[in-house]
Amino acid sequence: MSAAQNLSYSVIQVVHNFGAVATVGGTIIATRLRDDAIRRRLAYLVLTGWVTQVVSGATFGMVTYYYYHRLPDISGIAAYALGIKMVCATLGILLLALYLWQSAHWREAGKDTAWVSSLVLAGTAISAAAFLRWFA
Template sequence: MDGQNLAYALTQVGHNFGAVIVVAAPLYALATARSAGARGVLWLALAGWALQLASGGLFGLVSYHFYGQLPDIHGIAIGALVLKLLCALTAVALLALSLLRPPAATDGGGGAARRRILAALGATALAAAAFLRWFS
């Protein structure tokens, strides 16, 4: 078995599950429009973004381990990577600020706007992933 391909494949599995979570969690919260359990969805979304950041970094580490250098990306791929990072960092900051608030404040009126923003950040990062993949 090729260790390099296995490392990339396992990293991709984690990255894919993270992508599902960051898009599906806020869309689920929007579709159900329930404030009950809102904090659970926020924690799930935070876990998804953490998985995205960790697995994204792991792609670079796998390349460095097997090739002695980071992936050679340029142009559109760099723009897509920067966009993905901005989405992830913005989402993590929004989620952290939301989770630091008391539960009653988290479940309150701004929840729908927060969920829309999180869904948009997830969808944007997912779209950028296609450009990163095919332009690198």
């Protein structure tokens, strides 16, 4: 593996990690707060984190394709882990978009449920990442 390829993967991993921090950290903070204005700003942060996860995740595959002219060869547990991450990211994006669009009309219990759901999705995705990393 060339230095350029290693550098590419490293930079993507840094971006990917910051996306993970935004999804998990922003959600944990939002579960502890009741201020709608702050929660709304955190929703943008978490949504940005999910989008960052999707884009950087796809970029891993693009770099592999660039250097090897094929997509990464993953199977078994790694393939399931990637699928889980993709489902979590999709649901996370949809949930946060819905929250930003409609939460002003929700009761507090609905807002709390959305944030707990976001935390479950973020925790599941980051856990699946460990399996993807070590079984790929």
